[in-house]
Amino acid sequence: MSADPTSAVEVTDLTKIFISGMRKQPLVAVRDLSFSVRPGEVYGLIGPNGCGKSTTMKVMLGLLKPTKGSASIFGQSANEVSSRKDVGFLPENPYFYKHLSGLETLHFYGKLCGMKGSELRDRTNAMLKLVGLESASSRRVGGYSKGMLQRIGLAQALIHEPRLLILDEPTAGVDPVGSRKLRDLILQLKQNGITIVVTSHLLEQMQEVCDRVGIMSNGRMVREGQLEDLISVENQTEFIIENAPPELIAEIRQLTEKAGSKVVSLGKPRTTLERLFIESTVQTGDAEK
Numbered sequence: 001m002s003a004d005p006t007s008a009v010e011v012t013d014l015t016k017i018f019i020s021g022m023r024k025q026p027l028v029a030v031r032d033l034s035f036s037v038r039p040g041e042v043y044g045l046i047g048p049n050g051c052g053k054s055t056t057m058k059v060m061l062g063l064l065k066p067t068k069g070s071a072s073i074f075g076q077s078a079n080e081v082s083s084r085k086d087v088g089f090l091p092e093n094p095y096f097y098k099h100l101s102g103l104e105t106l107h108f109y110g111k112l113c114g115m116k117g118s119e120l121r122d123r124t125n126a127m128l129k130l131v132g133l134e135s136a137s138s139r140r141v142g143g144y145s146k147g148m149l150q151r152i153g154l155a156q157a158l159i160h161e162p163r164l165l166i167l168d169e170p171t172a173g174v175d176p177v178g179s180r181k182l183r184d185l186i187l188q189l190k191q192n193g194i195t196i197v198v199t200s201h202l203l204e205q206m207q208e209v210c211d212r213v214g215i216m217s218n219g220r221m222v223r224e225g226q227l228e229d230l231i232s233v234e235n236q237t238e239f240i241i242e243n244a245p246p247e248l249i250a251e252i253r254q255l256t257e258k259a260g261s262k263v264v265s266l267g268k269p270r271t272t273l274e275r276l277f278i279e280s281t282v283q284t285g286d287a288e289k
């Protein structure tokens, strides 16, 4: 079956079986998995530990060969080395040479991608600016916080201007302020037209950045769809009113009952613990790392 060139990612009937252990037992990590990612969307791949997310990503990156089925990137088989020029990857725990500065790290990866001279300099500076690490660019990455490491990792993944970004647990272990920055960056990259496939166990964060999600279990896709469709409660409507006097609320109640409907809940919307955390730590200047 030929790949759809209009999809950013097309995974078709993918099965991956590992043969491992002393007794060479087969382990089915991914089973008949099919999904596609449209250009420009943020697609979340979620599921419990060991359900096959990383294996799927590795096949998309051409790091693992499928036992059956295929994966393609912008219409090109993921087995082709040339498909990788369109892909940037941020692993969960990216490894960097600790003695290099942030700037040197990006120079190193830019050179690996064949850049040099003013192109390399301009792209490196643009990426440092994008991820907010300009002022820390001459510091050794060995001294970077986890949040800063993930951001330099994101800059590295973007250095060659890929159209698709694959992020494995990008905010795991990062504090709320750093995590907020990363999620804002993901949303900004999406606005710039970059397609993103992301995995995470932090479901609230996924809910905030993803357009569509696929839920995997035991190597299979068990639910998939537009996030809004998957999480909206079909028979309920919510509206939030500012400065509502008690009379207005009483009137809405009466109208609702008259129409034969029911007010399920009424109260003040809450701020999130995340917003409270960020506001409090920004005030004390601890949020700049």
Ligand SMILES: Nc1ncnc2c1ncn2[C@@H]1O[C@H](COP(=O)(O)OP(=O)(O)OP(=O)(O)O)[C@@H](O)[C@H]1O
Residues within 6 Å of the ligand: 018, 019, 020, 027, 028, 029, 047, 048, 049, 050, 051, 052, 053, 054, 055, 056
């Ligand atoms: N190289 C390998 N050899 C043998 N088994 C493997 C290999 N890689 C993964 N597996 C097994 O395949 C299954 C799926 O693993 P995978 O890493 O894809 O899951 P995951 O959803 O990414 O999990 P996590 O959320 O913990 O990262 C697991 O049972 C895992 O132990």
